[in-house]
Amino acid sequence: MTRRVHRALAALAVLTAAGWAAAQCSPGPETSQVTIPNYLAVYYLHFVSLPELDEVRFYGGVCVTAVGGEWTVIADEVVVTGLSGDLGLRAASPELFWGQLRMSAEHLAATTETLALQEATVIAPDFSGDAETIVLDLVSGGMTLTGFTLAGQAFAVSGQRAELMGETLTVSGPSVTTCIGLEEAPYAIEGVSATVDLTTRTVDLRGGALRVGALRIGLRPRIELSEESLEAFTLPVRVQNVDDRGDPSRPGSGIGVRVVGVPIDGEGAASLDVGATGIDQPHPLGLVALVRLAATQGQQRASATFGLEAGLPLLDVQVTRSLAPWLDATLALHSGAEQEGTPYHEGRLGLAARSRDLLPGPPSLSLSADAFAAATALTSLDDLARPQVFGTRVGAGVEASAGTGRTAAGTLSVRVRAQATLYPNHGAVQWGVRLNPSWRYEAAPLTLSLSHDAWLTNAASPFAGLDRLQPRARTSGSLRLEGELARWEGERTLSGYVAARATHDALPVNGEATGVTSAVGEAGLTYDTGTWELEAGVSAQLAGVLDPAEGRDAYVAYTAEARLPGWPVLQEEGTAGPVVPEGAFAVRTEAVQGLVPEDPGLRRLEMSVAVPLAWENVELRPGIGFDFAPLILGGEAPVLSLHALDLTVVTCCGSLTVGYANQRGRLSASFAIDIERRPPRR
Amino acid sequence: MRVRRSVLASVTAFLLAWGLGQEAGAGPSQGQPERPFAGLVIVSHGRQTIDLVTGLTVLPDGGSLVDRHTGVEVDAQVIRYVDGDYIEAAGVTVSGAFGEVVADALRIDVENSLLIATGELRLSRDGLVVTAASLSYHALEQVVVFDGGVTGTEPAFFADRLLLDTLTGDVLLDGRYEFAGDLFTMRSPAAGGRLQLSLRQSGDEIVYAATTEVSPALLERFRAYL
Numbered sequence: 001m002t003r004r005v006h007r008a009l010a011a012l013a014v015l016t017a018a019g020w021a022a023a024q025c026s027p028g029p030e031t032s033q034v035t036i037p038n039y040l041a042v043y044y045l046h047f048v049s050l051p052e053l054d055e056v057r058f059y060g061g062v063c064v065t066a067v068g069g070e071w072t073v074i075a076d077e078v079v080v081t082g083l084s085g086d087l088g089l090r091a092a093s094p095e096l097f098w099g100q101l102r103m104s105a106e107h108l109a110a111t112t113e114t115l116a117l118q119e120a121t122v123i124a125p126d127f128s129g130d131a132e133t134i135v136l137d138l139v140s141g142g143m144t145l146t147g148f149t150l151a152g153q154a155f156a157v158s159g160q161r162a163e164l165m166g167e168t169l170t171v172s173g174p175s176v177t178t179c180i181g182l183e184e185a186p187y188a189i190e191g192v193s194a195t196v197d198l199t200t201r202t203v204d205l206r207g208g209a210l211r212v213g214a215l216r217i218g219l220r221p222r223i224e225l226s227e228e229s230l231e232a233f234t235l236p237v238r239v240q241n242v243d244d245r246g247d248p249s250r251p252g253s254g255i256g257v258r259v260v261g262v263p264i265d266g267e268g269a270a271s272l273d274v275g276a277t278g279i280d281q282p283h284p285l286g287l288v289a290l291v292r293l294a295a296t297q298g299q300q301r302a303s304a305t306f307g308l309e310a311g312l313p314l315l316d317v318q319v320t321r322s323l324a325p326w327l328d329a330t331l332a333l334h335s336g337a338e339q340e341g342t343p344y345h346e347g348r349l350g351l352a353a354r355s356r357d358l359l360p361g362p363p364s365l366s367l368s369a370d371a372f373a374a375a376t377a378l379t380s381l382d383d384l385a386r387p388q389v390f391g392t393r394v395g396a397g398v399e400a401s402a403g404t405g406r407t408a409a410g411t412l413s414v415r416v417r418a419q420a421t422l423y424p425n426h427g428a429v430q431w432g433v434r435l436n437p438s439w440r441y442e443a444a445p446l447t448l449s450l451s452h453d454a455w456l457t458n459a460a461s462p463f464a465g466l467d468r469l470q471p472r473a474r475t476s477g478s479l480r481l482e483g484e485l486a487r488w489e490g491e492r493t494l495s496g497y498v499a500a501r502a503t504h505d506a507l508p509v510n511g512e513a514t515g516v517t518s519a520v521g522e523a524g525l526t527y528d529t530g531t532w533e534l535e536a537g538v539s540a541q542l543a544g545v546l547d548p549a550e551g552r553d554a555y556v557a558y559t560a561e562a563r564l565p566g567w568p569v570l571q572e573e574g575t576a577g578p579v580v581p582e583g584a585f586a587v588r589t590e591a592v593q594g595l596v597p598e599d600p601g602l603r604r605l606e607m608s609v610a611v612p613l614a615w616e617n618v619e620l621r622p623g624i625g626f627d628f629a630p631l632i633l634g635g636e637a638p639v640l641s642l643h644a645l646d647l648t649v650v651t652c653c654g655s656l657t658v659g660y661a662n663q664r665g666r667l668s669a670s671f672a673i674d675i676e677r678r679p680p681r682r
Numbered sequence: 683m684r685v686r687r688s689v690l691a692s693v694t695a696f697l698l699a700w701g702l703g704q705e706a707g708a709g710p711s712q713g714q715p716e717r718p719f720a721g722l723v724i725v726s727h728g729r730q731t732i733d734l735v736t737g738l739t740v741l742p743d744g745g746s747l748v749d750r751h752t753g754v755e756v757d758a759q760v761i762r763y764v765d766g767d768y769i770e771a772a773g774v775t776v777s778g779a780f781g782e783v784v785a786d787a788l789r790i791d792v793e794n795s796l797l798i799a800t801g802e803l804r805l806s807r808d809g810l811v812v813t814a815a816s817l818s819y820h821a822l823e824q825v826v827v828f829d830g831g832v833t834g835t836e837p838a839f840f841a842d843r844l845l846l847d848t849l850t851g852d853v854l855l856d857g858r859y860e861f862a863g864d865l866f867t868m869r870s871p872a873a874g875g876r877l878q879l880s881l882r883q884s885g886d887e888i889v890y891a892a893t894t895e896v897s898p899a900l901l902e903r904f905r906a907y908l
Contacts, residue, residue, distance in 0.1 A: 030871050048892065052882065
């Protein structure tokens, strides 16, 4: 085991000994006490005075507490020095309790003003670590550490020197990594100085660089790291599955992987996104290589993106200048298509005014307005060079938002927008007015919501897919009642829910028929035995029955599932305890019954199973499911309808999970990082 | 009158020395080391009465005793003794290897070589000043036991009992005790304990090193009295 692991175990021992320590710090039948006025009290079993050395040695189990109780030292032996001069204290292998901190060390030396620990281990409620030296200033309450490493659940901070005042740690020569317990972390973010807020567990690091092995990459002059940002920062990999909208040849569709935000300059103002799209069949493979630049100078902000997106060129430049605290002007150039976006070429000048929080609320009211002028060429992914629509655009809009905040009658909010765009080259004007009131009421176990979204517009833009508005009159409502129904001894619980939600479109949307487009009713029960979780539910989509229309479906789905978290345990030896998987053994059955004449009867009877298989550094979660409907309906063999696999690699730096799932032909990929998961202790 | 008293004292001393010398020569201890207090020389400061039936001798004007074996010297205001049995004295000042003791009363048990001093008792020796209710000097073992609430002023302490090794000067506080150092006061556990004070020479000063872990040698030395 490494030295740090040894120290961590020693620290655990300190925690265990805390209760014993408390008991030792009081007079007892065999324990005596002496008090040095205004300095400390000593509880001891034996003592010997050494007048020739001007010392007194307490031994046989000693507790020393400051008068006032600010700190306590537990040791087998404590020597009080300088009895006739400058008082001091020294102890070998002491345990020091200071506020919420518990420290152990190879040696302690103290004066009336400082406590100094050599080769120390420190444990706090939220972090633990070690240091070559720890000096506590008894006057100011500050702490100085040298050659230290402090680790929380998610990451560790080490440095040459640090000063702790209150909950703020100021570090010289910091190094931050999620790799905990390693003598040499394979990667770390190093800097010149850093400020660590131990309450929020955030690190404000200055002059930083990413070190991977022997490679060093400069970062922005100042970066803030937290458990959340570090997770995104350390492995900035994105996995996406983009819908091909019925066209498998559409560039950028399918499964893609990209590494984003790779720094390419020492200042951190330039970064690179690299990756590929369409790595699954039959989608087209496309390269992603985008350079992103950002800069701020005074009242001016600039950003630029250029390179390849899904194998096609992309350029996007924006320069924004603040003309007044409430007014921004933006000059923008764009060429190509963003991920999943519409391709176009454009030069644009815009103004945006905001007057937020006219009433800071509740109730609240805010206003904003915008105007722009642009020369735009709408193109296609097939041929970016050939414009399909070209012309200038001049537009303006105003928007207001108001809300009541949460009241006894619920929360009511209204959003209103009016806008108009002139297309001089096409002799067209598009106008639009939006009214979007909504209401939500929550009083456990009941939740109600109701909203209406109305767009009145002439939908006259020639730039379809870019800025053409669509008339809409959609009303939506939902109701949900959920809660615990019963609870028995041994943590057995029964909970359930009943819910309904519906959407009505008075105007056609995307070519769909008007009327009730969705009407879902559902109910479910969950019985938790403390080990097994049993769920059963029914969900009915009734839109196709209540308001039949072409393409409108109606069906009932029944589900039943049994889950056993943390089972099976495959490895019980070689580690401090059994290796319990984080996944659950699950057996699930789902039956779907069609209710519309076009597709009636049994559509699917799927039975699936998932089993987590965990070892010390690896966890596999395979899942497989078969649809037995063909067997029942036509005597055909069951169909493999579901297969999935998650692979988690658990390291001292956190865990990395990659996986895929194919559910009835819908392929998805996953990529996840858990910086708090570590291998079990050996 | 003073001349007469000096003559009487000289005669008494001569007679006692002669008598004890005769007894020593004829007694069972012939050929063996002389026992403590067996070779006392008593000098009367004045009158002397002898009860010929009981052998009790009273020196109402006081006198002094000298034990040539232990070196103990007693100066008393009144002395009563039965030759070879006991000596009792009042208003005494005793000096010996254990230091100098002032007490209201003293009894020497000649047979057991035991000197007991009681009442307003105060012992002074190099580095140690003690007051106590009683003192027992076990002359054969050269151990002094103070009892009945012992208070020291050099060094400052209090103890239920104090045992002094007159050979080494080492001290043991026994039972409930308090020992005051320069900065703080050591107190025994609630149930009592033992504290060894070892005599040390620090420059020109005599100091005591204190320890709660009593050396086995000292425990053995005091075993009969604990």
